[in-house]
Amino acid sequence: MNVIFLFLAPLGGLGIGLALVLMFLMEWLYPVAFELSRSGASPGKRVFHIKVVMDNGLPVTPAASLTRNLLRVADFLPLAYGFAIVWMLVRRDGKRLGDLAAATMVVYEPTPAVRPSLQGVPPLTPSVALPPQDQAAVIALAVRAPTLTGDRLDELAALAAGVSGDAGRSGPEVTRRVLGVAQWLLGHRA
Numbered sequence: 001m002n003v004i005f006l007f008l009a010p011l012g013g014l015g016i017g018l019a020l021v022l023m024f025l026m027e028w029l030y031p032v033a034f035e036l037s038r039s040g041a042s043p044g045k046r047v048f049h050i051k052v053v054m055d056n057g058l059p060v061t062p063a064a065s066l067t068r069n070l071l072r073v074a075d076f077l078p079l080a081y082g083f084a085i086v087w088m089l090v091r092r093d094g095k096r097l098g099d100l101a102a103a104t105m106v107v108y109e110p111t112p113a114v115r116p117s118l119q120g121v122p123p124l125t126p127s128v129a130l131p132p133q134d135q136a137a138v139i140a141l142a143v144r145a146p147t148l149t150g151d152r153l154d155e156l157a158a159l160a161a162g163v164s165g166d167a168g169r170s171g172p173e174v175t176r177r178v179l180g181v182a183q184w185l186l187g188h189r190a
Helices: 002-011 014-033 043-047 062-070 074-075 082-090 097-102 132-147 150-159 171-184
Strands: 050-055 102-110
Touching: 002 014, 014 062, 043 050, 050 062, 062 074, 062 097, 062 102, 062 171, 074 082, 074 097, 132 150, 132 171, 150 171
Parallel strands: none
Antiparallel strands: 050 102
16 A cells, blocks of 8 residues: 555645545455456455355345445454454354345355366276176266266276276276276277
8 A cells, every 4th residue: 555655645745645545445445346256256365265145145236245345444443353353253153244234245165176077088998797787887987977076086986996907906097997998888999
């Protein structure tokens, strides 16, 4: 904030007036602008994977965002956020005054897990003859693969590692080979 004054002070009274207007806009409209963006979060909130939404889970409205941010003054007074901290600790939902007045809440938004893809997995002939139920199980694993995390897929593929000749082994390469057997069972040939 002091940088603004350094650059605008040489303009005299006009520069100080512009600096005050810019500081006001940054203090009051900066959080509102980011909360109304697609992400619903300021850069600081994005770092911690949290965002502001309405109590019903919908994106925050302009009126609600403005209300919750204007009431930051009430949270600050008295005792420099001391009252707000106590208020949030005694409330079961942990909301501050601004969130109560605006019917908003701050929620955690986990980052989506990287999902493995079957694209580019070369077909692999099974190392043993598979009965129909084992074939169905391997194909079911391949169908579910895009919905699983990499670690979970590796864990499940280790259970079926015998079909690719990798019994007792696990890891991404074993998973790739098991999925290759699924590709072969689905009729894909090299």
